[in-house]
Each structure stands twice: as structure tokens, then as C-alpha cells.
Amino acid sequence: MIRRVLPHGLGRGLLTRKPGTRRGGFSLDWDGKVSEIKKKIKSILPGRSCDLLQDTSHLPPEHSDVVIVGGGVLGLSVAYWLKKLESRRGAIRVLVVERDHTYSQASTGLSVGGICQQFSLPENIQLSLFSASFLRNINEYLAVVDAPPLDLRFSPSGYLLLASEKDAAAMESNVKVQRQVGAKISLMSPDQLRNKFPWINTEGVALASYGMEDEGWFDPWCLLQGLRRKVQSLGVLFCQGEVTRFVSSSQRMLTTDDKAVVLKRIHKVHVKMDCSLEYQPVECAIVVNAAGAWSAQIAALAGIGEGPPGTLQGTKLPVEPRKRYVYVWHCPQGPGLETPLVADTSGAYFRREGLGSNYLGGRSPTEQEEPDPANLEVDHDFFQDKVWPHLALRIPAFETLKVQSAWASYYDYNTFDQNGVVGPHPLVANMYFATGFSGHGLQQAPGVGRAVAEMILKGRFQTIDLSPFLFTRFYLGEKIQENNII
Amino acid sequence: MAAPWASLRLVAPMWNGRIRGIHRLGGAVAPEGNQKKKRTILQLLTNYFYDVEALRDYLLQREMYKVHEKNRSFTWLEKQHGPYGAGAFFILKQGGAVKFRDKEWIRPDKYGHFSQEFWNFCVVPVEAVDASDCDINYEGLDNLLLLKELQSLSLQRCSHVDDWCLSRLYPLADSLQELSLAGCPRVSERGLACLHHLRNLRRLDISDLPAVSNPGLTQILVEEMLPNCEVVGVDWAEGLKSGPEEQPQDTASPVPA
Numbered sequence: 132m133i134r135r136v137l138p139h140g141l142g143r144g145l146l147t148r149k150p151g152t153r154r155g156g157f158s159l160d161w162d163g164k165v166s167e168i169k170k171k172i173k174s175i176l177p178g179r180s181c182d183l184l185q186d187t188s189h190l191p192p193e194h195s196d197v198v199i200v201g202g203g204v205l206g207l208s209v210a211y212w213l214k215k216l217e218s219r220r221g222a223i224r225v226l227v228v229e230r231d232h233t234y235s236q237a238s239t240g241l242s243v244g245g246i247c248q249q250f251s252l253p254e255n256i257q258l259s260l261f262s263a264s265f266l267r268n269i270n271e272y273l274a275v276v277d278a279p280p281l282d283l284r285f286s287p288s289g290y291l292l293l294a295s296e297k298d299a300a301a302m303e304s305n306v307k308v309q310r311q312v313g314a315k316i317s318l319m320s321p322d323q324l325r326n327k328f329p330w331i332n333t334e335g336v337a338l339a340s341y342g343m344e345d346e347g348w349f350d351p352w353c354l355l356q357g358l359r360r361k362v363q364s365l366g367v368l369f370c371q372g373e374v375t376r377f378v379s380s381s382q383r384m385l386t387t388d389d390k391a392v393v394l395k396r397i398h399k400v401h402v403k404m405d406c407s408l409e410y411q412p413v414e415c416a417i418v419v420n421a422a423g424a425w426s427a428q429i430a431a432l433a434g435i436g437e438g439p440p441g442t443l444q445g446t447k448l449p450v451e452p453r454k455r456y457v458y459v460w461h462c463p464q465g466p467g468l469e470t471p472l473v474a475d476t477s478g479a480y481f482r483r484e485g486l487g488s489n490y491l492g493g494r495s496p497t498e499q500e501e502p503d504p505a506n507l508e509v510d511h512d513f514f515q516d517k518v519w520p521h522l523a524l525r526i527p528a529f530e531t532l533k534v535q536s537a538w539a540s541y542y543d544y545n546t547f548d549q550n551g552v553v554g555p556h557p558l559v560a561n562m563y564f565a566t567g568f569s570g571h572g573l574q575q576a577p578g579v580g581r582a583v584a585e586m587i588l589k590g591r592f593q594t595i596d597l598s599p600f601l602f603t604r605f606y607l608g609e610k611i612q613e614n615n616i617i
Numbered sequence: 618m619a620a621p622w623a624s625l626r627l628v629a630p631m632w633n634g635r636i637r638g639i640h641r642l643g644g645a646v647a648p649e650g651n652q653k654k655k656r657t658i659l660q661l662l663t664n665y666f667y668d669v670e671a672l673r674d675y676l677l678q679r680e681m682y683k684v685h686e687k688n689r690s691f692t693w694l695e696k697q698h699g700p701y702g703a704g705a706f707f708i709l710k711q712g713g714a715v716k717f718r719d720k721e722w723i724r725p726d727k728y729g730h731f732s733q734e735f736w737n738f739c740v741v742p743v744e745a746v747d748a749s750d751c752d753i754n755y756e757g758l759d760n761l762l763l764l765k766e767l768q769s770l771s772l773q774r775c776s777h778v779d780d781w782c783l784s785r786l787y788p789l790a791d792s793l794q795e796l797s798l799a800g801c802p803r804v805s806e807r808g809l810a811c812l813h814h815l816r817n818l819r820r821l822d823i824s825d826l827p828a829v830s831n832p833g834l835t836q837i838l839v840e841e842m843l844p845n846c847e848v849v850g851v852d853w854a855e856g857l858k859s860g861p862e863e864q865p866q867d868t869a870s871p872v873p874a
Contacts, residue, residue, distance in 0.1 A: 343787060
């Protein structure tokens with residue numbers, strides 16, 4: 132009886148305001164009070180951080196062993212392999228800092244998603260081969276208990292690279308290297324090409340190389356979400372914030388030739404929260420720069436490149452964002468289901484998308500035509516003037532097509548030699564790079580992640596030797612040029 | 618997209634007594650309501666205890682390891698008895714049937730035993746392989762591709778054959794004339810696209826592929842891709858919605874005034 136009366140009385144107390152009770156009294160917000168009390172009790176229970184005075188649950192932790200700047204496919208791959216290769220469960224605390232959780236400008240989500248082994252450097256071929264086997268067995272690598280399996284939507288249709296007379300010899304030697312490393316590539320003459328793909332116009336083509344296995348395209352967003360899910364289940368922490376400052380200590384030392392060298396060590400990373408001035412200094416042992424197109428800014432924050440040009444201190448990280456366009460068009464009489472990703476002699480490329488005669492493709496602009504990377508606006512005239520003529524020449528069916536949509540994305544372009552930067556910086560001892568892949572970062576991400584994790588945990592590359600990709604080559608001037616960049 | 622893979626659940630069926638082989642990886646026989654309750658208790662425990670999660674993870678990895686064990690390469694057998702013998706042994710061990718040229722079909726019985734006579738004539742090429750309901754995966758194809766003069770291959774209802782496996786079939790292009798992929802849950806239209814290498818294919822069965830998004834359109838595109846091949850299994854009208862039924866004109870009823 133009393134129980135029934137009490138809430139009734141309280142309810143009436145809420146509705147009717149007696150004249151004496153307003154002054155100094157409290158308005159009984161019962162639900163609000165209950166939820167606050169519940170929160171306080173939960174925070175006292177074991178397993179929760181006790182923040183009774185201030186709620187800091189949105190901030191990153193104060194200590195972390197490794198801080199990975201950049202939550203794209205390369206950053207998450209490094210996090211995954213760090214957790215896979217650690218010596219015992221829970222040994223390494225990893226924090227991934229990503230500025231934009233919607234990935235609206237990240238190169239990963241906006242990528243065409245191709246994977247191919249047709250490179251000229253053996254290291255690149257090995258990385259792609261490993262990534263293909265990673266993607267093939269992705270549901271063993273990234274299996275999470277009770278979560279549905281990943282469907283990468285991989286199309287194993289291969290890449291078809293066309294070469295003109297002057298490039299034919301280079302293509303042949305490249306294919307020899309590729310076959311030595313283990314890729315299955317077949318060379319075709321113009322006649323064989325016409326036989327296999329009658330919709331190609333082989334005028335000007337001297338040789339073609341066609342990937343038979345482990346090449347094609349897949350859904351990069353699925354890979355990203357799969358990595359994210361697995362990495363969270365392994366205990367990696369995520370934080371949405373921007374890295375604004377590195378607090379480091381430096382030590383002046385003398386080399387054997389009595390030259391002064393300043394060695395730096397990063398101690399704290401200041402992570403600033405979105406839309407506020409609040410920041411958290413995260414004490415860390417190692418920082419991994421996987422910031423993609425914005426890696427140079429992160430490197431500049433750490434003091435890389437501040438010094439007289441020509442010295443090791445003055446060598447900047449030569450990675451800059453370059454804008455690339457991808458166009459989607461519909462062509463009802465276009466090439467059929469068997470179409471590989473065709474890369475023309477002029478640099479234009481295209482591939483099929485889905486069952487409905489839609490294609491997507493683009494072309495890398497020359498140095499003079501480089502668009503301004505300030506925003507991701509699409510230039511449709513570029514398609515009209517620079518892409519369509521080449522496509523229509525190579526595939527006569529593409530003379531009639533209708534552009535459906537287009538988007539732009541960034542390449543983290545390495546202006547030095549268009550190949551990635553992997554490994555520690557010689558002077559800033561605890562900053563590791565995993566960036567600068569100039570358009571093939573996605574397809575090499577699993578291999579690169581493993582290499583960086585091995586470097587961090589074991590001190591050297593164990594499975595694939597990426598020592599030609601270290602930072603020191605920028606100072607020494609040793610270019611490792613990759614010839615087959617699409 | 619989770620539908621074809623729904624059977625890849627985890628540990629719950631293992632506790633229901635004997636596992637019926639890796640074919641039924643997750644196909645529990647318990648009634649639905651009981652299953653649901655079991656699943657949520659297990660999920661609850663997994664969310665709260667790292668140990669339960671680690672145990673389930675380990676058991677899942679063990680299941681996958683068993684499939685890999687079944688698909689290892691028989692390189693020693695290949696050295697001893699030649700490619701045809703090794704390939705035939707692999708198929709028979711998996712539970713499939715093999716037909717050598719001019720000989721009868723060799724099938725294992727329900728206990729998995731098969732006659733060992735074929736070692737005597739394993740210089741004869743294998744003509745046809747029936748690998749229905751087997752657990753062949755990408756690595757197992759290493760053994761299957763040893764059979765260079767294979768004419769007919771049936772991979773019906775193989776749960777581990779996916780698009781990657783189909784991209785590996787091109788070495789059989791010279792001889793393969795008949796291929797059946799009916800009922801494979803992981804094959805999609807993207808894998809069917811790489812069958813264009815098989816120029817001598819005369820009969821292709823692509824019925825009942827749950828992962829193909831638009832079966833009718835896929836059939837048409839595959840027929841265009843392989844002009845000399847008879848593509849079987851999908852009715853082109855599948856997926857077309859019938860329009861609103863027209864009311865039959867009833868001439869007997871009086872016209873309303």
C-alpha cells in the first residue's frame with residue numbers, strides 16, 4: 132500500500148509545485164539522479180577507471196607503448212602485426228590516433244582497390260604476393276569470435292599491362308624478375324592479345340603482360356573494417372584526435388669524424404581532441420608515422436628536416452599529397468565479364484565494376500598537369516581531354532560512353548622515387564615510417580605492416596627485407612625507381 | 618552477405634557430442650530455441666571473460682587447421698607414383714571419385730576405404746573427377762592440378778571452393794570440357810569471370826550458387842564470355858518479377874448499368 136502511495140505522492144509532488152518548496156528545494160529529477168548514481172557505482176567497480184571528478188573517457192590513455200599516427204590501412208596493419216607478433220598476450224599497448232573517423236579524405240576508402248604483382252623491384256613483388264595470400268586467407272587472419280566472416284568481393288581477373296615498342300624490352304626484363312620471385316605472369320604478342328580480347332585495338336602495342344593469378348581488385352573498405360574489428364578485439368585502443376606536438380629530448384653527440392650530430396627521442400605525443408582545445412599528452416616509447424598524404428606534417432612536427440639542406444638533419448620527408456581522379460562510366464557495348472584491369476601505354480587504366488556494364492578508370496597526370504591538392508574537387512574536363520581519347524583509341528567500344536560519377540583521392544606521393552618509406556629515422560630514434568607508397572599502399576599494406584612490426588619488435592626485417600626502403604636513402608641519394616606505376 | 622557463411626559458427630556444435638566431420642562446421646542439430654539460448658549464453662560468457670574468448674578462438678583455429686591438413690601437398694607420392702597417382706589418391710582420400718581413362722569409376726565406400734589397385738595403372742591419365750562434397754580448398758588444388766589431362770571436373774557443393782580457386786583452374790584449359798560448380802556457397806560472379814581461360818569447355822553447370830547476386834544476368838554474361846559452351850543451371854527468367862495479374866474478363870456477368 133505504502134509502495135503504491137509513495138511514487139504516486141512523488142509524482143504528484145512533481146506535477147504540483149507547492150508555494151513553499153521552490154525556494155532552496157530541489158526538483159526531483161528521479162531518472163537523471165538514478166543514472167548518475169549508476170554511473171558512479173559502475174566507475175567504482177573493478178575494471179573501470181575511477182574518474183569521479185572529471186570524465187576523461189573520451190581522451191586517449193596517458194601512457195602507451197606505441198602510438199600509431201594515422202588509422203588507415205597501413206596504420207591498422209602495423210597495429211595488427213604488432214599484436215600478432217608480440218611475445219606474450221597483452222605485452223604491447225598500442226594506441227591508434229586517427230583524425231577523422233569517417234575516413235572522408237583517407238586514401239584507403241577512396242582507392243580503386245587493385246592488387247597486382249607486376250612491379251620491377253623484387254621487394255614490391257614480394258610484398259604484393261604476401262598481401263595476396265593475406266587477402267586470400269583473410270578469414271583466418273582476421274577471424275573474430277561471433278563476428279560474421281568478411282566478404283572482400285575480390286575479382287581475380289588480373290591486370291593487363293600494355294607496352295609500346297620502346298617499353299617492350301623493359302617489360303620483358305620486368306616479367307623475368309616477377310617470375311623469379313614467384314608471380315604468374317604471361318607475356319602476349321599483339322596477335323594473341325587480339326585472340327583473347329577481341330575488343331582491344333592493338334595498334335601501337337608491341338607486348339602485353341597479363342597476370343594469371345593473385346591479381347585483381349577488391350573492396351578496400353571491407354579490409355579496413357575487418358582490420359579495425361580484429362585490432363579492437365586484440366586490445367588496441369583507438370582515439371579520434373589530431374597530433375599537434377611531439378615533446379622530445381635531444382642529445383648532442385660526436386661521430387667518429389668529430390662531426391656534431393643531434394639525436395632526438397620523442398617522449399610524449401600531444402593528441403588534440405576534435406573541435407576543442409583539450410589535448411592529452413600521451414607518454415610513449417615508439418611513434419609510427421602512417422599518416423599517408425599528411426606524413427610530411429607529422430615528420431616536420433618531430434623536427435625532421437630542420438637543418439641546413441644537404442645534411443642528414445636537413446633531409447625532409449619527401450612525401451606530399453597528390454590528387455588523382457577516378458571516373459565511373461556506363462558503356463552498354465563495352466568489354467565483357469572477362470575484362471582484366473587494363474593499363475594502356477599512355478597510362479590510362481580502367482576496369483569493370485559489377486554486372487551492369489559499368490567501368491571505372493582514370494589516368495595519372497604528368498608533372499605539368501598536376502592538380503592542386505588543396506581539396507578533393509573533381510575536374511571533369513580532365514576526363515574529356517586527357518583520359519577519354521586514350522581509352523577510346525585503345526577500346527573502340529568506349530567511343531560511346533556516359534560518365535556516371537567521379538571522385539578524387541590523394542596519393543601519398545613520394546617525390547623522390549615513388550616507393551614507400553619504411554623503418555626508423557636515423558636521428559629521431561623512435562619514429563618509424565610506413566608511408567609514401569604513391570598509389571600502391573593498399574596492396575602492400577599487410578606486408579609492410581608486418582615488416583614495420585618486425586623492425587619494432589625484433590630490430591630487423593625478418594620475412595621480407597625492406598632495407599632499400601629506409602629513410603637514409605633520401606640523404607644518400609640512392610633512388611630505387613619503380614617503373615610500373617599506374 | 619552473411620547468409621552463405623552462416624554455417625561458419627563456432628564452438629557450440631562441438632559440445633553436441635561427436636563432430637560430423639568438417640563438412641558440418643557449425644551445423645548443429647539442436648532445436649532452434651535451444652540453439653539461440655545456447656548461443657547467447659556463450660556470447661555472454663565470451664564478452665565477459667577473456668579465457669572463454671581465447672578458448673573459442675583456439676578451437677576455431679583448430680578447425681581451420683584440420684582443413685589445411687586435409688589439403689596438404691603429396692609431393693612424396695608424386696615422386697613415387699607420378700602426378701596421376703598422387704592426384705587420384707588426394708581425391709579419393711577427400712571422399713571423391715576418380716575415373717582413369719578406359720577404366721571404371723573408383724569410389725571410396727562409406728567408411729572411406731577405397732581399392733588400392735589404381736597404384737598399378739597410375740601411368741594412365743585421369744579423365745574425370747567427381748569431388749562433390751569434398752573439402753578441397755586453394756592449397757588442395759595443387760594436387761588436383763597435377764592431373765593435366767582432366768576432361769570432366771565436378772566440384773558440387775564444395776564449401777571451401779571460392780573465387781580464388783576458380784582463378785587457379787587455367788592450367789586445365791587444354792583438356793577440361795565439363796565443369797560443375799552447382800551449390801558451391803562461396804563462388805560468386807567474380808570467380809566465374811576467370812573461367813574464360815577454359816576455351817575447350819563444353820558444359821558448365823552454375824546452378825544454385827547462393828553468392829551470385831544476379832543469377833539470370835550472370836548466366837547471360839557467362840554465355841557471352843564462353844561462346845562454345847553450354848551453360849546450364851539458371852533459368853534466364855529467374856529474378857524477373859511477374860507484373861500485376863490481369864483480371865480475366867468475365868463476359869458472363871452483366872455490365873453494371
